[in-house]
Amino acid sequence: MEDTSLRASWRWMLLTAIAPVAWGSTYVVTRAVLPEDPLWGAVIRALPAGLLLLLIARRRPRGAWWWRAAVLGILNTGGFFALVYAVAQRLPSGVAATVMAASPLALMAAARIVLGQRARAVAVAGGVAGIAGVGLMLFGGDGPVDPVGILLAVLALGGSATGYALATRWGGVDLVASTAWQLLAGGGLVLPAALVVEGPPPALDGPALAGFAYVTVVATALAFVAWFAGLRHVPAGTVGTIGLLNPVTGVVLGALVAGEVLSGRQLAGLAIVLAGIAVGQVRRRPQSPSDSRNVLVGAKNVTPVIAVEKSRMRS
Template structure:
């Protein structure tokens, strides 16, 4: 359960990021916004783990930084601008199923029937909680949200495959730093000089950088290292739940019956999909084979030993 709780830090932080970005960050600078989110977070983590990439991790950091940070951040921004939050969150809620399918060939984790069922329950809960049928749907927005979901699912499973035996803070720092460095020249070419930042905007960037990016991605990649991809994907459903609860609290509104039922379904999918401790010992144990134990007990003792 400790890995489940730690992993949950990521989607909860990402859920608050929607509100902070919408309220306090410049809406017309997506490339600079993504770069200023990724690069300072990577440098902050490098201060904690002063390690340089070695061997294949030079190109792995660039690939993962491009997928998990650069492309993903920009696509999420585009989707949030072109779509209502409810529609964008619903598209992203398909991520657990996508992660299960991608994990099968990449890390040999075959989708479990229970995980697929829990993902379907969670997706139904997100749809019930967010979709009202009144939102205007933008085709480019849907494509951006779907692309963000696919890119992040592939990048996260690729990170799970490559990161075995590597310090999780260091590998996260390399990805964030590489992603930020990739974005900077494109931001300068497309958006011109960096935007002027006021005090509240700097504070908002500080929260987005340290909490919603550095801490969140370390927690997420730690969960991917210790939990099945299907379980981590289900925990990610807490992202839209957090966004809805925070938006409701900020607006001073109450949850409708439909939203409450959807919230219960999402939480049920997350809780039912969590890993069970084997034998009540909090971990997986290899069961002893009764036939082998019986043969061992009946085997004669070696010569000279009782």
């Protein structure tokens, strides 16, 4: 039984890893072929992905999910995309990535507040190692740091962590459908801002269309479904440290595809991040029977919530 549980857990972790790897690959794609229109980039990324998932799920929001989709759309997709683009404009990439590398710790804090999940010491250690490794990889310390950029990065970090925790708490509905609703709400909320700030949508040539197709299908639709599936089946601390694969993928692909040269400092930082990810995946062995009873009590507390959500969806 324990071996079966471990294998299932590893399968969920591997599925979750699709998301940060796909997100990390968007850096190369964006720099290479996508236009420099951040708000429209967020809209073109979110709306088609949401429509694609909606066609698969064929379910519309009901009841509380109308406002929940709007809240999660702001926190997880539309608002997050806009904040990240603004951060990229105000901060050097190394500083921005180092701040955003705190996402595992932010997710653990949000999970503690929203879900009541206690972060394991090894997960916290993995998150701290990830911040140190990303900082070593990317932070050169050159030039002044814009405090507004730091504030926007912290808002993006805290907002997405809260959104992920809320998505898990409200997770008693179809995974693909709820992801579709979030993406559609997020893209729809950013659309008016894109029209006002950036004007008409940018003209897209062949490479840009291919780039957006990849970003939409793989790095958004597939990635967000994988990420939210992981949050439903794996502790938030573990998912957070898996998310450190995002900057790792960006750095590695930059070297392999864009011909960027990795220095010894960057290689050392890469090794520290990978070690942090590995540490964050360490699982505790089952303890005493009382621990099993505590898990069952937690499951009993959650089950009525899920039952209520399913009842609302049927009504």
